[in-house]
Amino acid sequence: MLNLLRFREVADYSASPELMPKKPISGKEAYQRYIDHTLPFLKESEGEILLMGEGGKYLIGPTDEQWHAVLLVRQSSVESFLAFESNQEYLKGIGHRTAALKDSRLLPIVEANRTL
Numbered sequence: 001m002l003n004l005l006r007f008r009e010v011a012d013y014s015a016s017p018e019l020m021p022k023k024p025i026s027g028k029e030a031y032q033r034y035i036d037h038t039l040p041f042l043k044e045s046e047g048e049i050l051l052m053g054e055g056g057k058y059l060i061g062p063t064d065e066q067w068h069a070v071l072l073v074r075q076s077s078v079e080s081f082l083a084f085e086s087n088q089e090y091l092k093g094i095g096h097r098t099a100a101l102k103d104s105r106l107l108p109i110v111e112a113n114r115t116l
Helices: 027-044 078-085 094-100
Strands: 002-007 048-054 069-074 101-107
Touching: 002 027, 027 048, 027 069, 027 078, 027 094, 027 101, 094 101
Parallel strands: none
Antiparallel strands: 002 069, 002 101, 048 069
């Protein structure tokens, strides 16, 4: 799965006040809290983060669109992903993601034969 992430300047915890830190934090910091919470559940579902990197301006694409970060995640199967994303313990921390992100895209990818 390819994740394109645009962070809020200041995380907005209005939808998950129970997760709100004592002092305001950035969207990037809130997303790191989401990652820290999520990793054990991702590993349990046989998933892994392959790449997490900073985004930037497109070389080819809209000049007014920019993503702050990209995340590439591999899951072992669709069933594993569905089990992961419906895990009630995982869902308890998803408010960090909501608080962090101003905008995002999630593109599922299926590995293709290398002889395109």
